[in-house]
Amino acid sequence: MRLPPGTYFMQGNEACVEGAISAGLRFYAGYPITPSTEVAEGLALRMPEEGGVFIQMEDEMASISAIIGASWTGAKVMTATSGPGFSLMQESIGYAAMTETPIVILNAMRGGPSTGMPTMVGQGDVMQSRYGSHGDYPIIVLAASTVQDMFDQTIRAFNLSEKYRAPTILLSDAEVGHMRGKFTVPQRLEVFDRLMRIDQVWHDGFAYDESLVPGFPVFGKGSRVHVTGLSHDIAGYPTNDGDVHEELVRRLNDKIVIHRNDICEVVITRPEAKSLIVTYGSPTFAAKAALRTHPDLGLLELKTLWPFPEELVAQACSGVSEVIVMEMNLGQMFKEVERTACASGCKKIRLFSKLRGDVPTPDELVHFIAAGG
Amino acid sequence: MQVKANRKFCKGCNICVLVCPTRVFEEGKEIGERGYIAPVIAHPEKCPNYKRKTKKNAVCEMCVLSCPDQALDWDEEAGAEG
Amino acid sequence: MFCPGCGIGTVMNCFHRAFAEVGMNQDRTVFVSGIGCSSRIIGYMRADSIHTTHGRALAVATGIKLANPDLNVVVFSGDGDIGAIGGNHFINAARRNVDISVFCINNYTYGMTGGQASTTTPHKSFSTTTPYGNKEYPFDLAELAVTAGANYVARWTVRNVKELISSMQKALQKKGFSFVEIASPCPTSFGRRNRMPDPKQMFEWLKIVSVRLEKSQAWGLDQLDLNIGGQITIGEFVERNRMPYGMIA
Numbered sequence: 001m002r003l004p005p006g007t008y009f010m011q012g013n014e015a016c017v018e019g020a021i022s023a024g025l026r027f028y029a030g031y032p033i034t035p036s037t038e039v040a041e042g043l044a045l046r047m048p049e050e051g052g053v054f055i056q057m058e059d060e061m062a063s064i065s066a067i068i069g070a071s072w073t074g075a076k077v078m079t080a081t082s083g084p085g086f087s088l089m090q091e092s093i094g095y096a097a098m099t100e101t102p103i104v105i106l107n108a109m110r111g112g113p114s115t116g117m118p119t120m121v122g123q124g125d126v127m128q129s130r131y132g133s134h135g136d137y138p139i140i141v142l143a144a145s146t147v148q149d150m151f152d153q154t155i156r157a158f159n160l161s162e163k164y165r166a167p168t169i170l171l172s173d174a175e176v177g178h179m180r181g182k183f184t185v186p187q188r189l190e191v192f193d194r195l196m197r198i199d200q201v202w203h204d205g206f207a208y209d210e211s212l213v214p215g216f217p218v219f220g221k222g223s224r225v226h227v228t229g230l231s232h233d234i235a236g237y238p239t240n241d242g243d244v245h246e247e248l249v250r251r252l253n254d255k256i257v258i259h260r261n262d263i264c265e266v267v268i269t270r271p272e273a274k275s276l277i278v279t280y281g282s283p284t285f286a287a288k289a290a291l292r293t294h295p296d297l298g299l300l301e302l303k304t305l306w307p308f309p310e311e312l313v314a315q316a317c318s319g320v321s322e323v324i325v326m327e328m329n330l331g332q333m334f335k336e337v338e339r340t341a342c343a344s345g346c347k348k349i350r351l352f353s354k355l356r357g358d359v360p361t362p363d364e365l366v367h368f369i370a371a372g373g
Numbered sequence: 374m375q376v377k378a379n380r381k382f383c384k385g386c387n388i389c390v391l392v393c394p395t396r397v398f399e400e401g402k403e404i405g406e407r408g409y410i411a412p413v414i415a416h417p418e419k420c421p422n423y424k425r426k427t428k429k430n431a432v433c434e435m436c437v438l439s440c441p442d443q444a445l446d447w448d449e450e451a452g453a454e455g
Numbered sequence: 456m457f458c459p460g461c462g463i464g465t466v467m468n469c470f471h472r473a474f475a476e477v478g479m480n481q482d483r484t485v486f487v488s489g490i491g492c493s494s495r496i497i498g499y500m501r502a503d504s505i506h507t508t509h510g511r512a513l514a515v516a517t518g519i520k521l522a523n524p525d526l527n528v529v530v531f532s533g534d535g536d537i538g539a540i541g542g543n544h545f546i547n548a549a550r551r552n553v554d555i556s557v558f559c560i561n562n563y564t565y566g567m568t569g570g571q572a573s574t575t576t577p578h579k580s581f582s583t584t585t586p587y588g589n590k591e592y593p594f595d596l597a598e599l600a601v602t603a604g605a606n607y608v609a610r611w612t613v614r615n616v617k618e619l620i621s622s623m624q625k626a627l628q629k630k631g632f633s634f635v636e637i638a639s640p641c642p643t644s645f646g647r648r649n650r651m652p653d654p655k656q657m658f659e660w661l662k663i664v665s666v667r668l669e670k671s672q673a674w675g676l677d678q679l680d681l682n683i684g685g686q687i688t689i690g691e692f693v694e695r696n697r698m699p700y701g702m703i704a
Contacts, residue, residue: 027518029518053521053522055521057514057517057547058544058547059543061510061511061514061544062511062543062544063514065511065515066514066515066517066518066521068507068515068518069505069507069514069515069516069517069519069522070518070519070521070522071518073522073523073526074523075522075523091508092511095507095508099505219485219503219505219519219523219526220482220483220485220503220523220525220526221482222482224482224501224502224503225503225504226497226498226503226505227504227505228498228505228506229506229507230506237498238498384458384460385459386459386460386642386654387460387653387654387655388460388654388655390655391658391659392614434616435616438465438468438469438472438620439465439468439613439616440468441457441459441460441461441462441463441464441465442457442459443464
């Protein structure tokens with residue numbers, strides 16, 4: 001049974017396991033990879049207890065293909081991986097986006113590129129999480145920066161993927177996944193299930209209304225739905241017609257765009273400050289510590305990375321004289337923040353990037369800010 | 374019953390000519406409406422099912438089962454017992 | 456959408472006959488396929504179907520079956536989808552003995568994309584990527600399935616329609632991983648480049664090179680040598696009762 005309300009002390013990955021179970025996870029297929037292996041091990045223990053299914057597949061492509069299949073039987077599904085495995089899954093992420101299959105993928109980022117530093121932290125997969133697969137496809141990407149986030153954001157990832165029938169990626173990192181901390185389970189948890197349809201869908205399996213999200217025809221109920229990664233019409237059957245293809249691709253992407261108010265989330269601390277730190281993931285600890293000793297600093301923590309929370313970031317950056325983007329890569333979110341902040345009037349946007357495999361310390365951050373530039 | 378052909382489905386591959394054990398079919402000479410030269414049912418009376426009444430007691434179904442376009446079927450009204 | 460003389464249509468006829476005779480519930484059956492000409496067959500079935508990415512049909516089928524064991528899962532795939540890009544998923548699904556039925560339509564080439572060599576293309580055959588003759592030797596997919604641990608393995612050609620229907624029935628009803636390989640003609644992509652442009656020629660070739668398993672074994676020669684040397688051994692290779700994945704003893 002899911003964790004009862006209360007306060008717990010656990011590892012980040014373990015909190016993610018409990019979050020997934022609280023959200024209603026029924027099927028997990030995965031492949032071990034540092035630093036996400038604890039999620040697989042935890043679910044190997046917990047899934048049979050909850051009456052769900054756990055299977056370790058032969059590689060990452062098999063893992064994500066298996067969860068896509070399981071999702072079409074109506075189950076909530078998840079897999080967990082890191083950089084190299086995430087690269088292998090890209091084709092099927094595009095497939096899930098094209099067929100509008102709700103799946104959740106945890107990517108515990110590590111030092112990259114390539115094999116990189118498996119046990120050290122990095123944040124180099126941010127752009128890949130949005131554009132890793134080919135073609136124009138929609139994706140929702142959330143970030144976790146504390147153990148509490150690992151619990152909350154996992155549940156949020158499930159809710160968003162079910163609500164909008166889109167693959168949702170939760171980006172954590174080696175630090176957040178392996179640290180131990182406190183988190184609370186609230187009295188009431190909001191859990192959202194996909195809207196299913198059980199009529200025969202011979203001619204309109206993918207028909208939609210103004211929400212742009214089609215009803216979900218589950219396998220095994222006589223729906224007779226045809227699902228394909230080829231460009232398809234509203235019946236679900238393949239087509240090469242230009243009008244139909246354009247309508248499909250635009251709708252898939254608009255589906256996320258028109259609901260961005262619901263999907264995008266940021267947390268602002270000290271909005272009146274003149275210098276604003278923008279960050280996500282484990283570097284937020286350094287920022288929070290810096291805020292305690294420096295009253296002139298503010299923090300904008302991105303909880304949603306894609307779709308980029310443009311309106312919220314623009315609002316936070318207006319009236320600020322300096323923006324410091326802190327991330328453990330060569331500036332993947334930096335470009336997005338820079339263009340948004342410039343448009344809202346801020347002229348000084350700098351990047352503090354740390355590539356050494358460990359989190360920035362508060363001193364390093366403060367030193368960087370003080371150095372001006 | 375007798376074998377009948379749906380010209381709309383036939384693509385002129387002539388597999389029926391090849392697999393029939395009693396040579397009911399022969400290769401055709403005229404181009405059909407789809408642009409293929411469809412085979413013709415030259416000798417329907419040679420078919421082992423000619424004297425049979427229903428699909429259920431068909432003894433040989435090589436042509437119907439082999440046709441890649443599902444162009445062949447049994448006409449229970451025609452044939453010796455039709 | 457199949458070419459004139461394509462064997463996939465014949466496989467479809469036999470499958471429909473077998474499915475009707477077994478009496479499976481159409482509403483509780485899910486068809487899974489990968490990419491290729493063979494994989495388009497499921498678009499012509501009036502049932503829940505999922506046309507997945509190249510090579511991953513067996514992984515998706517595993518996910519569907521494990522998430523809802525009440526469903527009948529049938530996989531239609533090709534030699535490239537199962538033997539090349541999907542090879543890893545093929546041997547692991549057979550090893551796990553997942554309760555699914557797999558029908559591999561082997562046309563010895565990559566037909567959909569124009570006739571490139573596949574892992575089952577015979578030695579010295581011509582294809583668009585082997586213009587000087589295939590330097591490699593082919594897989595024997597049925598033997599792979601036997602060794603990996605499948606519960607039921609058979610191979611037939613499109614000439615053996617009656618035996619094929621019977622094998623398909625057995626595959627659908629058998630618990631555990633059932634694998635039926637069907638040697639099928641591709642006159643457009645394979646036949647045309649190997650002196651068999653007419654559909655009748657490739658249909659005839661399949662009959663000439665196929666030898667019954669019992670007869671072939673009586674000769675005492677190595678099956679593998681014969682099969683990679685150009686013979687197609689047909690018959691039922693194995694019928695086991697290993698415990699399928701997930702079922703309690």
